[in-house]
Amino acid sequence: MLEEKILSLNFGKFEKNIHYTISEIKKLGLIRSDENIKYLLDIYDDVTDIELKREVVSSIGRQKDNKKILDFIKNNVYKCGFMDLVYQMYRTCLYKGKTDEEFKILGDEIKKFFNNEVLNKMSDYFNYKQSHVGKKDRVVKYLKPILLQGNNIETLSKIEENSVQLIFTSPPYYNAKIYSNYHSYQDYLEDMFHTLKACHRVLEEGRFIIINVSPVISKRPGREFESIRYPIHFDFHNLLTKAGFYFIDEIQWIKPESSVKNRNGGYQQTHMPLSYKPNCINESIMVYRKYAPFLLDKNIAMYDKTFANDGIFESSNCWYIAPASNKSHPAVFPKELCRRILKYYSFRGDVVLDPFAGSGTFGEVAIEMKRTPILCEKNELYCKLINEGNYYVQL
Numbered sequence: 001m002l003e004e005k006i007l008s009l010n011f012g013k014f015e016k017n018i019h020y021t022i023s024e025i026k027k028l029g030l031i032r033s034d035e036n037i038k039y040l041l042d043i044y045d046d047v048t049d050i051e052l053k054r055e056v057v058s059s060i061g062r063q064k065d066n067k068k069i070l071d072f073i074k075n076n077v078y079k080c081g082f083m084d085l086v087y088q089m090y091r092t093c094l095y096k097g098k099t100d101e102e103f104k105i106l107g108d109e110i111k112k113f114f115n116n117e118v119l120n121k122m123s124d125y126f127n128y129k130q131s132h133v134g135k136k137d138r139v140v141k142y143l144k145p146i147l148l149q150g151n152n153i154e155t156l157s158k159i160e161e162n163s164v165q166l167i168f169t170s171p172p173y174y175n176a177k178i179y180s181n182y183h184s185y186q187d188y189l190e191d192m193f194h195t196l197k198a199c200h201r202v203l204e205e206g207r208f209i210i211i212n213v214s215p216v217i218s219k220r221p222g223r224e225f226e227s228i229r230y231p232i233h234f235d236f237h238n239l240l241t242k243a244g245f246y247f248i249d250e251i252q253w254i255k256p257e258s259s260v261k262n263r264n265g266g267y268q269q270t271h272m273p274l275s276y277k278p279n280c281i282n283e284s285i286m287v288y289r290k291y292a293p294f295l296l297d298k299n300i301a302m303y304d305k306t307f308a309n310d311g312i313f314e315s316s317n318c319w320y321i322a323p324a325s326n327k328s329h330p331a332v333f334p335k336e337l338c339r340r341i342l343k344y345y346s347f348r349g350d351v352v353l354d355p356f357a358g359s360g361t362f363g364e365v366a367i368e369m370k371r372t373p374i375l376c377e378k379n380e381l382y383c384k385l386i387n388e389g390n391y392y393v394q395l
Contacts, residue, residue, distance in 0.1 A: 020043065020047065020052060021052075022051065022052060022055050025040075025052065025055040025056055025059050026055060026059065028040055028059050029055075029058060029059025029060075029062040029063075030062070032062065032063050032064040033063075033064075034065065036063060037060065037063040037064075037065050037068055037069075040056055040059050040060045040063070041060065041068065041072060043056060044056050044057070044060070044072075044076075050082055050084060050085075053082075053085060054082075054084050054085055054088055057085055057088040057089060057092075058088050058091075058092075060072055060092075061088065061089070061091065061092030061095075061096070066096060066100055066102075066103070069092065069096070070096075070100075070102055070103060070106065073089045073092065073093065073106060074106065076089070077089045077090075077110055078113065083114075083116065083118070086110065086114060086116075086119075087118060087119070087122065089110070090107055090110050090111065090119055090122060091122065093106050093107030093110060094107055094122065094123070094126045098130075111123060121293075124293040125293050125294065125295075127293070128293035128294055129294070132294075136298070136302060137302075138302040138303070140349060140350075140351065140372075141160055141163040141351065142159075142163065142351045142372050142374065143372060144372065144392075144393050145363060145366075145367060145372060145373050145374070145375075145391050145392045145393070146159075146372075146373070146374045146375070146392060146393055146394070146395060147357075147363075147375050147377070147383060147386055147387055147392035147393070147394055148374065148375065148376045148377075148394070148395065149377060149378065149380070149383045149394065150376075150378050151378055152195055152198060152355040152356070152376035152378070153191075153194045153195055153198050155376055155395075156195075156198040156199070156201070156202055156355065156376065157198070158395045159202045159353075159374060159395075160202070161201055161202060162202070162203070162204045162205060163202055163204070163351060164202045164203050164204060164207070164351050164352065164353045164374065165203075165204050165207050165346055165347070165350035165351055165352065166207060166208055166209075166210070166341075166342070166345050166346040166350060166351075166352040166353070166371075167199050167203055167208070167209040167210065167352070167353045167354070167355065168209075168210045168212075168338070168341045168342075168345075168352065168353075168354060168362055169210075169211060169212070169353075169354045169355050169356045169357075169362075170211070170212040170213065170333065170356060170358075171192055171195070171211065171213060171236075171356050172356060173213070173214075173216045173232065174188045174216055174230055174232060185230060189235055189239065192236070192239055193239045193242065193243060195355055195356075196209075196239055196240060196243035196245075197243050197244075198355070199243070199353070199355055200243050200244045200245065200290060202353065203290045203353075204290070204299075205290055205291075205292040205294075206289060206290060206292035206294065206296060206298065206299045207289070207290055207299060208248070208287060208288065208289055208290075208345045209240070209245055209288050209289075209290065210285060210286065210287050210288070210341055210345060211236055211240070211284075211285075211286040211288070212253065212283060212284070212285050212286075212333075212337070213232050213233045213236055213283065213284055213286065214232065214233060214280065214282070214283040214284060215229055215230060215231050215232055215233065215280075216229070216230050216232060217229045217230070218230070233284040233286060236286060237286070240286070240288050244290060244291055245288035245289060245290055245291065246288060246289055246291055247286075247287075247288055248287045248288055248289050249287040249317060250284055250285065250286055250287065250317065251284075251285035251287065251317045251318075251319055252282045252283075252284065252285070252317060252318045252319070253282060253283045253284075253285055253319050253321060253337065254281055254282050254318055254319065254320045254321070255281050255282070255283075255321070255322065255323050256281070256322055257279055257281050259281075259322065259323050260279050260280055260281050261279070261280075262279060263277035263278065263279055263280070264277065264278075264279060285319070285337075285341075287345075303347050307347045307348060309343055309344075313344075314340065314344075319337070319340060321334050321336050321337050321340075322334065324361070332358060332359050332361050333358075333361040333362055334361075335361060335364075335365050338361060338362045338365035338366070339365055339369065342365060342366060342369050342371060343369070346371055348369070348370045348371065349370065349371070349372070350371050350372070351371070351372045351373075351374060352366050352371045352372070352373050352374070353373070353374045353375075353376075354373065354374075354375050354376070355376045356376065356377070357375035357376055357377040357382070357386060358377065358382055359382060359385055359386065360375055360377070360382070360385065360386035360387075362375070363375045363386065363391075363392075367391060375392070
């Protein structure tokens with residue numbers, strides 16, 4: 001039946017400007033024949049729609065005449081003008097290269113020529129898939145909540161490699177709070193990078209690190225001096241990628257305007273251009289993944305379907321959550337924010353880490369939601385506050 005449908009496309013009666021569909025091109029790719037590859041090679045130059053042309057390249061790659069396919073890629077890969085087409089040609093080289101050395105050589109040449117991040121990732125994923133088979137068993141290495149007192153760069157060395165399934169934290173805002181005091185912004189960034197490297201070591205491959213951060217402004221040292229506003233969230237992107245994570249999403253935590261500092265005063269008085277300053281009601285929730293040469297499906301497959309969440313969920317990247325306050329700490333997580341992070345980025349029984357625990361709200365919510373928290377905190381008073389209920393063990 002399928003072959004009859006293919007033949008109904010009238011092979012050999014190629015006409016210029018004929019209208020093809022992706023479905024028709026896919027059907028052509030399913031049956032490997034001399035007539036098929038000739039037809040596909042003919043229509044490649046005629047097709048102008050990039051999505052359709054991409055499907056033509058994919059269908060050519062499925063054919064059996066390796067010489068014609070190899071010649072086609074050599075003649076077109078460097079001049080096709082669209083990286084989407086290059087990716088499909090390179091994909092053919094990867095799979096054909098398993099049994100044909102010429103395709104492997106051509107694939108290496110393509111990868112070197114374009115020096116493209118997608119091609120590099122395709123290569124990593126393909127090579128991993130060829131060398132790893134079977135489902136990995138899930139092993140939980142920590143069953144009791146842990147409190148690590150001291151500098152997290154040092155204390156995280158006590159935690160085993162790849163033993164944590166989620167990291168969520170809000171790092172100290174540069175010199176904006178009494179517990180955050182650094183000689184310079186560069187010192188602050190270097191310190192944060194070393195913490196992120198320590199986090200990278202303990203986080204399981206393919207799992208998420210989520211950072212809550214926002215710009216901070218320095219106090220003016222005098223009326224005649226200007227304050228400095230630091231774009232910490234922008235700089236954290238560079239730190240995270242350098243540490244071995246890659247960007248997934250940015251969620252905006254939106255707070256009621258009444259809860260934030262009013263910056264409109266000057267403009268309200270004068271209405272002069274250049275004096276406008278908006279009230280900052282949002283903070284960035286930066287979602288990154290530890291690099292792994294496999295799809296997220298592999299991480300999810302380690303859990304039974306009974307671990308799925310209920311049907312209610314946040315559909316946008318704007319989360320409207322009121323801030324929290326605590327007389328013992330100047331900056332605490334709202335419990336609702338912790339609940340959402342734990343719900344969407346971890347499973348029951350996972351080990352979850354906050355390397356800047358503060359008052360320990362994240363750990364408290366993690367225990368309520370049947371996760372095992374590891375908290376790092378260097379302030380002795382905050383550590384006592386965290387462990388008032390004696391839930392935590394110390395390593």
